[in-house]
Amino acid sequence: MRPSGGEDPENEKDEERADLELLGILGYPLGHSLSPAMHNAALRERGIAGIYLPLEVPPPSLAGALEGLRHLPFRGANxxxxxxxAAFGLVDELAPSARKAGAVNTLQRRGGLLIGHNTDGAGFLASLAEADVDPAGRRVLILxxxxxxxxxxxxxxxAGAAELVxxxxxxxxxQELAAELAEGGPVRAAVWEAMEEELGRxxxxxxxxxxxxxxxxxxxxxxxxxxLPQAAPVVDLVYNPRPTALLARARAMGHPVLDGLGMLVHQGALSFGIWFGEDGPVQVMRRAAVAALEAR
Ligand SMILES: NC(=O)c1ccc[n+]([C@@H]2O[C@H](COP(=O)([O-])OP(=O)(O)OC[C@H]3O[C@@H](n4cnc5c(N)ncnc54)[C@H](OP(=O)(O)O)[C@@H]3O)[C@@H](O)[C@H]2O)c1
Structure with a gap:
């Protein structure tokens, strides 16, 4: 039962906490996550009293953790x-973004139900747009x-890529992923031995x-x-280290390069938008992520 408050300062603290927006990230392990730093900075910037917590959950406990979230006063979680x-199969409703991705990276709690969203793909596209890379009409090689x-x-x-390999x-x-995605567009798989040929295209x-x-x-x-043609941008979803060995090499050869920090920040800002109705402050979140990365 909730404490009733009154004269006891400890109880007053609990009453205050009841007004806090609770958010978090479920993963395992979570030592690497920049999301708490990013989202807590966003909450501060927006003047929202709240906290975003790392919630380390080993795989066998995920279903139990989600059941707990349904009953706890969380606004949502990553x-x-x-x-x-696994979360894809455990939520109560799926937004179109999660259906498209076949995975859930954002939970929105509404009326004790969990709605699964996915902001990774949109976050990736936003990071490309920010770097002025339009994938429409391009042949894309994904490793x-x-x-x-x-x-x-x-x-x-x-986004209208001409071909995905x-x-x-x-x-x-x-092959399995390409077969699945090929229903929606021109996607095929290639073998590692064909790398040079595929890079050339x-x-x-x-x-x-x-x-x-x-x-x-x-x-x-x-x-x-x-x-790889020199005009082809090289994107690495990895953001630790900055730059990665791949991006350092690509940059030395004159390719436009982009690391995964932009995707991380944008997917977070979009999750924030699902919870609060307005996307998170991208630059504030980026600065917090970079600072957390550099502090390691
Ligand atoms: N920037 C962002 O916001 C963001 C978001 C999500 C993920 N990421 C990054 O993207 C990367 C992949 O994440 P994920 O969630 O897709 O992981 P995942 O589901 O575990 O997949 C890992 C992928 O890496 C491949 N791989 C692992 N070790 C390899 C090796 N030694 N040589 C060649 N391929 C290898 C795996 O190939 P096999 O199938 O052959 O094992 C698989 O394709 C991670 O570094 C993650 O940090 C970044």
Missing amino acids: VTVPHKE GAGGAARAVAAALVG LINRHAPRA AELLVNATCVGMHPRAGESPVEDLSA
């Missing part, structure tokens, strides 16, 4: 690795076939693998970029 696909590749590929199909270390995963390269991510910062998913 969902990250490894729970995005990877995991959750990030799925979100990005679905968004690129929707998926290359993954384990080829069957790319690409007009935009996206790394959606985790190769090059801290602590294996020296690694790059592609060793030789010489076949």
